[in-house]
Amino acid sequence: MGTDDGGPALNRQVETPADNNETQQKNPDSVSNGEYSDETAGWLARTMGGQLENSSIALSNAQYDRARSVLGDDYDKRLEQYVEVAGDTSSETDDTAAKEFEAARENQRNLTNEVQRYRQQYAAYQTARERGNEREARTTARAMERTASNISDRSNELNQNLDRIENTTSIDLSSGQAEINETTANITATQAVIREETLVGTTLTVRSIDSTASFSDSGTVAGQIQTENGSVIADEAVELRIENRTRTVQTDSSGVFETQYRPRSARLGSQSISIEYVPETDSVYLSDNATFVITVQQVAPDLTSEIAPDSVGYGDRLNATASVTVASDDVDAVPVEFAIGESIVARTTTGPNGTATETIRLPATVNDGERQVIARVPYEDRAIAGVQSETPVVVVETRTNLSVNASRTDDGVLVSGKLQTVAEEGPVVGRPVRLQIGASGTQRVETNRNGSFQTVLEDPQNNESVTVTATYDEPRANLGNATATATLAAGSGSGDPPVGSDSDTDLSTIDKLVAILLGSNENPVAAFGNGAIGYTWLPVLGGGVALAVVGAAWFVVSRVRQSREMDSPDPAETGDASLTDPDPSATSSDEPMPTFEDRVGMYLDSGNYDAAAMEAYTTVHDVLAVENGIDEGATHWELLQRSQEHGVPEERIADIETVVETFETAAFAPTSVEPSRAEAAVERARKIKSNGNH
Structure with missing residues (x-):
């Protein structure tokens, strides 16, 4: 039996690849960056391929923590390096491979979570059966049905990722695929047995009675639900999901029902509309899907809007309300956008009364002067027509104050400062400030959540006295311009040691070689600033390879990395891949x-x-509202924008964006969220919630 701290599974690990090619030393001027990057990309691909296979092996042995941790921070670092290197290789397929490595990581993580969930459900199912609790057994079996389906989907997607990686990198991932397929087949076979002994399949048939449907004139749909043995579900209240809306209907003695279809977001013309029978969680019946065809017609709604106050400045609150009606009927569950000029400042949906209300904080990107607040239903060629309403507002300019400080360091010139409003001395978040030393070129920095900025610039004046200038000047904004200067006295800063000096001679691994190329923050010597001219000889794995980085100006912005948290505490892992005799105690504690x-x-x-x-x-939303002081009424896109303005790291912004985009699909789209997208959003929410509690 394999365990996370040893055992057979660990003995089956894929070894980290070593590069045993031997290449004679070459003059740095004759070695191209492409040649260097090709070898580095190959090593990184083999390393990540080995990690993917190790994760699959751990999963097959029920070592869930290990399966996840193998694809943790180190894999993310390799992937980040691979993405950077792929842009410099001679092969165009490396860019494709980078996307597949990222997708494979997500699918492998999701597959691990689903397999763990299934095995826990299986143990609970067996316990319920042993205790004679048929209702609990049915509820669990139905949940397992969905989990098994998810596992099949994730497995197929992961296999496609691995196939594409093999085709674009020529690395062999067949052993990992074999483990994935064996795990999936085991669960599929187990679920077939459970389905046969506990659940009853159904068949849903539907047809449209009316040929057309619109919001003002709904279409009638009739259907019937039969069981797999030919009987009907008669005289029962059953739940149906049409597109992404649910309703309860009553079947008659023949199992026949009728319901109304009232489209909102459906596209115009003849459409195939999905409908699903959704049994109760403890029902013996399985769900089934069907479609009916109907012609969707458009209705133009009335849209009215109000705002208060009628004059606002940067960061001020603007209360906006929009109401959508058709004749005397309120139109619920349709999207509404609020925009000022070309800037969308809020997105939401109408409630049951057809009204959407938002509290907006005016962003800096809206130009000052007389403007229009536009409320609109952003539909085009949908059952509810796209309409908009405009309300005037005066945007006033807010004066700003800019400060700057500068000092010489070994790395160059350390420049810091702050941008804030004059009247309230509040921070101005996420705005660009241009920095210049003497007559040299400018560099752009962005203010953080405190309105502050800090960076290190190259010293072009050889330690002579020079003026550092900071400028905020955005022509299309409601913030006033500001300039500040600082005098940098003559000094004798030592600067960075030259690349290739004695301080570099211990860089003897491919990891540090990649760090020098990419500016990893694990290697301070590799911080090139805005440019570094020179070359170095670096020994690489295998003892015989020597590559050169020739006269080039590398500037890589170090990304702030958040520690990746796994799922919330898992139950004790059995380490047993078999589903034939799970230990019920594995979940009872x-x-x-x-x-x-x-x-x-x-x-x-x-x-x-x-x-x-x-x-x-x-x-x-709740975590970020507390963590970053974001208004509780912030819309989903405003939440993302405010997080960026508060200086939330790039990796976390990507997680927030995944959750926000998936939420928008759930709230606005005519169809339901795909399972993989919902699972990814939940996974990102887990990570954000976990980090927010620390």
Whole structure:
């Protein structure tokens, strides 16, 4: 039996590849960056391929923590390096491979989570059966049905990723694929047995009675639900999901039902509309899907809007309301955007009364002067027509104050400062400031959540006295311009040691070679600033390879990395890949899962991916509102914008964006969120929530 701290699974690890090619030393002037990058890209690809295979091996042995950790920070670092190097290689396929390595990581992580969830569900199912609790057994079996389907989907997607990686990099990932396929086949076979002994399949048939449907004149749809043995689900209230909206209908003695289809976001013309029978969680019946064809017609709604106050400046609150109606009927669940000029400042949806209300903080990007607040339904060629309403507002200019300080360091000139409003001395967040030393070129920096900035510039004056100038000047904004200067006295800063000096002679691994190329913050010698001219000889793995970095100006911005948290505490892992005789005690001693986990787990298990996406967003919204002081009423896109303005690191911004985009699909799109996207949003929300609690 394999365990996370040893055992057979660890003995099956894929070894980290070594580069045993031997190349004679060459003059630095004759070695191209492309040649250097090709070898580095190959090593990185083999390393990440080995990590993917090790994760698959750990998963097959139920070592879930290990399966995730193998694809943790180190894999992310290699991937980041690979993306940078891919742009300099002679092969165009490296860019494609980089995307596949990233997708493979996500699919492998999701597959690990789903397999762990399935095995936990299986143990709970067996326990319920042994105790004679058929209702609990059915509920668990239905959840397992969805999880098994997710595993099949993730497995197929992961295999496609690995196939593409093999085709573009020529590395062999067949052993990892074999482990994935064996794990998936085992679960598929197990679920087939459970389905046969516990659940009953159904067949849903539907047809449209009316040929057309619109919001003002809904179309009638009729259908019937039969079981796999030919009987009907008669005289019952059943739940149907049409597109992304659910409703309850009553079947008659023949299992026949009728319902109304009232389109909002459906596209115009003849459309195939999806409908799903959604049994209760403890039902013996399985769900089924069908479609009906109907011609969707458009209705133009009335849109009215109001704002207050009628004059605002940078950071001021603007209360905006929009109401959408058709005749006397309120139009709920349609998207509404609020924009000022060309800047979209909020996105939301109408509530049950057809009204959307937002509190907007005026961003810097809106130019001052007389402007229009535009409220609009951003539809085109949909059942509800796109309309808009305009309300005037006066945007006043806010004066700013800029400060700057400069000092010489060994790395160059350290420049820092702050941009804030004059009246309230509040920080101006996320705005560009141009820096210049003497008559040299300018460099752009951006203010952080405190309105501050700091960077190191190259010293072009050879330690002579010089003026450092900071300038804020945005022509299309509501913030006033500002300039500040600082005099840098003559000094004798030592500067960085030249690349290739004695301080570099211990860089004997491919890891440090990559760090020099990419400016990793693990290697301070590699901080080239704005440019470094020179070359160095560096020994590489295998003892015989010597590559040169020739006269080039490398500037790589170090990315702030957040520690990656895994899932919330997992139950004790059995290390047993078999599903034939799981230990029921493996789950009986678990600590209760957090409320967030309970909710998203229920939504994912029941296939309600829209609700899972919305729950993920709600959690992220709450964390960021507290963490960064973001207004509780911020819309989803405003939440992302405010996070950027508060200086949230790039990696975390990408996580927030995944959650926000998935939420927007759940709230606005005519179809439900794809399972993989909902799972990715939940995973990002877990990470953000975990980091927010530390």
